[in-house]
Amino acid sequence: MSHAAGAANRPAPLSSAAQWISSSAATSPLGSRGLHRRLRVHFFDAIRLIAIVCQIREITMLKPMNSSSSENLSRQSRTGAGERLPGTPEPMHRWRGAGDVWLAGDSWGDPANTLVVLQHGGGQTRHAWKGTGQVLGDAGYYAVAFDARGHGDSDWSRDGSYSQDLMVQDLQCVLSALGNRGCVLVGASMGGGTSLVAAGEHAVDALALVLVDIAPRIEPEGVQNIQAFMRRNPDGFGSLDEVAEAIASYQPHRTRPQSLQGLAKNVRLGVDGRYHWHWDPRFLQGHRDLAQRQTRLESCARALDVPTLLVKGAKSDVLTDEGVQEFQALAPNSEYMNIASAGHMVAGDRNDAFGKAVVEFLTRVVPADGTRLEWRERAELIDRLNAPDLNDVP
Numbered sequence: 177m178s179h180a181a182g183a184a185n186r187p188a189p190l191s192s193a194a195q196w197i198s199s200s201a202a203t204s205p206l207g208s209r210g211l212h213r214r215l216r217v218h219f220f221d222a223i224r225l226i227a228i229v230c231q232i233r234e235i236t237m238l239k240p241m242n243s244s245s246s247e248n249l250s251r252q253s254r255t256g257a258g259e260r261l262p263g264t265p266e267p268m269h270r271w272r273g274a275g276d277v278w279l280a281g282d283s284w285g286d287p288a289n290t291l292v293v294l295q296h297g298g299g300q301t302r303h304a305w306k307g308t309g310q311v312l313g314d315a316g317y318y319a320v321a322f323d324a325r326g327h328g329d330s331d332w333s334r335d336g337s338y339s340q341d342l343m344v345q346d347l348q349c350v351l352s353a354l355g356n357r358g359c360v361l362v363g364a365s366m367g368g369g370t371s372l373v374a375a376g377e378h379a380v381d382a383l384a385l386v387l388v389d390i391a392p393r394i395e396p397e398g399v400q401n402i403q404a405f406m407r408r409n410p411d412g413f414g415s416l417d418e419v420a421e422a423i424a425s426y427q428p429h430r431t432r433p434q435s436l437q438g439l440a441k442n443v444r445l446g447v448d449g450r451y452h453w454h455w456d457p458r459f460l461q462g463h464r465d466l467a468q469r470q471t472r473l474e475s476c477a478r479a480l481d482v483p484t485l486l487v488k489g490a491k492s493d494v495l496t497d498e499g500v501q502e503f504q505a506l507a508p509n510s511e512y513m514n515i516a517s518a519g520h521m522v523a524g525d526r527n528d529a530f531g532k533a534v535v536e537f538l539t540r541v542v543p544a545d546g547t548r549l550e551w552r553e554r555a556e557l558i559d560r561l562n563a564p565d566l567n568d569v570p
Contacts, residue, residue: 258444258452260329263437265303267329271322271353274345275337280329281322281350282306284313290383290544291359293347294321295367297388297521299406299455301328303441304364304521307561308531315535315557316544317360322350324367326456328441336458340469343370344379351380360542362534364388364527365494365520369473376476384483384542388530389495389520391486391503392473396466398494398520401426406460412450419443419451427519477506484510485537487530489518511537528561535561 267280282302292312294305302321312319323330325346326338333342347370351359358381363371368390375382405426413419416436423439424432433439443451484507488495500512518529535557538544 258446261440261443261445264441267302267323269320269322271350273325273330273349274342275333277325277331277333277346279322279325279331279346279350281320282309283318283320284309285316285318286313287318287354289316289318290542291354291357292317292319292538293350293359293361293371294319295347295361295363295370296321296324296327296527297365297367298324298402298459299327299453300364300521300527301441301454303328304527305362305531307528308362308534311531311535311557311560312538315539317538320350320354324370326459328454332456333458336456336461338456338459338462340369340373344374344377347371347374348379357381358383360384360386360538362386362388363390364530365390369469372473372476375482376473376479378479382482384485384538385480386485386487386534386537387503388487388527388534389489389492389518391495391499392470392477392506393496393499393502394466394470394494395496395499398492399464399466401493402520403460406453406455409453410457412446412448412452413443414450416440416443416451474506477503480507480510483537483541485533485541486510486512487533488512488514489520489530490514490516491519494520513537532561 265282268283269281271279271281273279280302294302294309296302296304302323305319305321309319309321324343326332343366351357360383361371361375361380363369363386365388368387371382371385372387372390372392374380375385405422409418409422413422416439419439419442420432420436442454444454446452486500486503488500504510504512513533515529515533521527521530539557
């Protein structure tokens with residue numbers, strides 16, 4: 177294209193535009209007044225269109241922080257999970273995750289203190305770590321727990337993607353919002369896998385790592401049991417009693433909770449009038465290659481250079497003694513604790529039985545303010561997590 181041709185295609189300068197209006201007014205059958213009236217109408221039409229676009233953009237970009245009916249409708253459109261039940265706590269925070277997925281979170285303690293990030297297992301919510309988070313906050317840490325994408329009050333992935341890499345990216349986004357500082361990573365099951373990858377591949381500045389009932393080697397049968405439980409009742413439940421029955425059938429050694437209100441956090445009321453699990457069903461449809469997963473997590477375990485604790489539920493069908501021994505061989509400086517009363521966590525569980533080990537480890541290895549607590553002080557904090565009823569309660 178010649179220079180002259182390019183110049184001809186460029187927008188005319190303002191003076192040329194004014195000349196065009198004047199010449200057009202002179203030749204227009206409407207005359208100058210008619211042409212100016214047409215231009216004024218088009219101008220205000222354009223302004224109204226821009227205002228509408230801005231309003232739409234503002235609606236789609238703002239963080240939802242209130243509990244109005246319009247906010248609930250907006251939340252449902254993003255999660256597809258249905259209506260939150262009365263009494264379900266609103267999240268204290270919302271952070272933007274990878275791909276514009278909003279992540280809901282809670283926190284305890286002074287934000288200036290040592291950061292501890294608590295990540296839940298598949299099918300759980302941030303509420304599973306509530307008791308532990310409160311104790312850590314009182315112990316001088318800043319504890320943060322957030323719903324993984326596709327869970328709880330966090331958004332569902334638009335394309336149904338829930339890969340481990342996306343989970344790590346979400347963690348990075350939360351840490352970025354919190355100032356990109358060093359943190360202790362605590363993860364149960366799925367959240368533990370995310371934490372191990374983030375620490376082992378140095379995707380975040382980890383100060384310490386706690387893995388709850390998860391390791392590179394896990395038992396396929398246990399994984400299948402979890403997936404089978406999560407796939408049950410695709411048409412939902414008629415009552416919270418039915419929800420409690422489903423959990424009891426998965427782990428019959430558990431004592432049924434006296435109050436079912438805590439389970440309300442784990443279900444949503446669908447348009448069909450039935451209760452449905454809070455998670456995105458597409459979460460279970462992703463490709464899972466356990467051999468490839470094990471290879472990656474073994475590399476991460478070998479690369480660990482921070483204080484690490486592995487906690488196992490004695491009744492777990494996911495992590496066996498062999499899996500623990502293999503992890504200890506990969507990370508010889510790691511510590512290990514077995515919780516006799518615990519199995520693998522499931523929807524509705526509080527992780528407080530594991531939280532006792534978390535608090536004991538962190539107050540000993542990563543003191544909140546650099547000052548090690550006396551034994552009695554640590555014991556008092558740990559005793560607060562004695563909870564015979566492991567189901568999530570308000």
